Amino acid sequence: MTTKSTDNIIEVQHFKISFAQKTVIKDLSFSVKRGEIFGLLGSNGSGKTTTIRTLLGLYREDKGKLLINGKKFEPGDKVRIGYLPEERGLYKKESVFDVMMYFARLKDLENPKEWIMNYLKRVGLEEFAKTKVNKLSQGMQQKVQLGITVMNNPELLILDEPTKGFDPVNRRLLMEIIEEQHQKGCTIILITHYMDEVERLCDDILLLKDGVARAQGPVKEVRAKFDNKSLDQIFVDIYGEQEESHE
Amino acid sequence: MNKTLEVIRFEVMRNLKKPSFWIAAILIPIGFALYIGFAALVGYNAGESMEAGTNTTELKLGVYDEAKYLSGTKFINADEKEQEVAIIESKDAGVNAVKAKELDVFYYISKDFATDQKVEIYTKPEAASITDDYSMPIRSLLSMTAAANVNPIDLAVVTGAVNFNTTAFSAEDDHVIDQDEILKAIIGPVIALVCFYILLVVLGNRLTTAMVEEKENRISELLLTSIKPINLIVGKIISLMIVGIVQLIVLIVPVLVLYKVGLANNILPADLAISFDLASIAMYMLLLIMSYFLFTAMSVIVGVISPTAKDANSYSGVMIIMVIMPIFFVNAFMPNGIGTLTYVLSYFPPSAPIALMLRGLFGNLPTWEFWLGLADITIFGLLASKLATHIFCRNAIEFTPKINFKKLFGSPRKQWKK
DSSP: OOOOOOSEEEEEEEEEEEETTEEEEEEEEEEEETTOEEEEEEOTTSSHHHHHHHHTTSSOOSEEEEEETTBOOOTTOSSOEEEEOSSOOOOTTSBHHHHHHHHHHHTTOSSHHHHHHHHHHHTTOGGGTTSBGGGSOHHHHHHHHHHHHHTTOOSEEEEESTTTTOOHHHHHHHHHHHHHHHHTTOEEEEEOSOHHHHHHHOSEEEEEETTEEEEEEEHHHHHHHTTTOOHHHHHHHHHHHHHHHHO | OHHHHHHHHHHHHHHHTOHHHHHHHHHHHHHHHHHHHHHHHHHHHHHHHHHHOSOOTTOOEEEEETTOOOSOSEEEOTTSOEEEOEEOSOHHHHHHHHHTTSOSEEEEEOTTHHHHOOEEEEEOOSSOOTTOOOOHHHHHHHHHHHHHHSOHHHHHHHHTOOOOOOOEEOTTTOOEEOHHHHHHHHHHHHHHHHHHHHHHHHHHHHHHHHHHHHHHTTOHHHHHTTSOHHHHHHHHHHHHHHHHHHHHHHHHHHHHHHHHHHHHTTOSOGGGOOOOOHHHHHHHHHHHHHHHHHHHHHHHHHHHHOSSHHHHHHHHHHHHHHHHHHHHTGGGGSGGGOSHHHHHHHHSTTTHHHHHHHHHHTTOOOHHHHHHHHHHHHHHHHHHHHHHHHHHHHHTTOOSSSOOHHHHTSOOOGGGOO
């Protein structure tokens, strides 16, 4: 399964996956360059999360290759991955500190206590370190989840709708953290419905529809192919086709 | 291995930090002890009062013995004092005296007593109660008369007062088996049975819900990029075993201390000073630990199959019934009840732990069968752990409330086979 080392941290080739009778991804190929921010876009149910889950070994592909650093990924590999899933939660009856400490140990973090306290201070949760998770607001819980995701200084950060449910202040804080990780050399895959975030942050994008890539490449090139329309408009145009054809 | 240890540390600590664990760990055994003590006390008192009947000390009693059977009219009442029953001239006079409240109780022995063995009792209490029993005085009078008329040997035979002494020889080497030896042999199974039952009651629910938590709280995906499923499942099983062992220590240590202190200070009767057969106790402790391992692994399967904690509780009910099934067929484990059902329950893995403990208790579990049963339980426990990991791989990030068995038992992901 090992391929020769390239500048791409992720290689996906002719990926196909079905659930029961439904083919979610028909034939998908793309690559993600080391150090870039990659936007994985598409409407709900277009297969973005399925692609990520398969990449991380949580689903098994029917066909194709999905490689991270030239290898099929499995939990416990040396690759430092930070994954903030769409379906995310925490141990509700444990304290913020205990939950973060558990994940820090699982991720082999050095000086976990120091890192956790610094992070909690930064996101304004220092005084909630001993508070049980179920006593925190949704936004506070999301900050804890983000902390768990980035604590191992990941070389690949996968964020599935990270700003969902955040107020503008916390959204800005989250963006700062993402940009900070990017500046450290981290590759980021961003799944989001906010096209302004994509235009501002992403180097390359892939727009999924009906299990295939409908638009793919650097943001500028994709926009150029669609008469320099905004990404928002391109998204509407592509998904509008489907609705029109259904009508 | 390191990550498994982290799971164990996290799971053990968070269980031991929960007040609910300590409340259950301490209160349930205390509740059991109180229940057994209360039931024994009530049973003892009820037995005593049934034997004594209604106290007749303050009552005026009369008898008309038409059969001329009684040899005396004095008896020892509940206050251990001699009390006399007045002789009445006729049945009608006695009945009328009761109606007129001149007598509290009137006994009539008809002239056909030799054939019908019947005594009529008449009374007129202020408030009749089903517990009122005025037969004790006439019983005493009849017994004293009978004892005076019968040969003492015949009397002992008829009343079951004959003593029987049994000498049993060991099937293995013909040595004489004494009571102490029988007691020694049953201590191991009794301790194992009581401890296993308490673990089922205290921790049964906690075991199944422990595995649902990750799924219900949507933690699985966060976890599974940091740890292999096998490490997570093994960590969970070992931590739940440790929690169970802590529970047993909380239960056994105070009992042992109280037993030793009670004997040393003569609070407990000296005949409770039993010499323990440590080898037998060690064998049954091993059976207890492997039984608990099997139960934990089965609970983890239930947990990983279930979409929610509520579903897990329903499924664990079915599993617990399978485990305690031998208790419903206890006759099948007694020496004269051994048959096909005994062996089915002894080797059907979920019911094997209690079946083997019951057979040990009733003294019909040969040593070779003990080890065979233990191997059966251990192997099935390991297979159950493996199956739990397999199912967890298939089901960890399925958040729908429906269970798809075809999908659960399908082939595992290649990368998680290791």
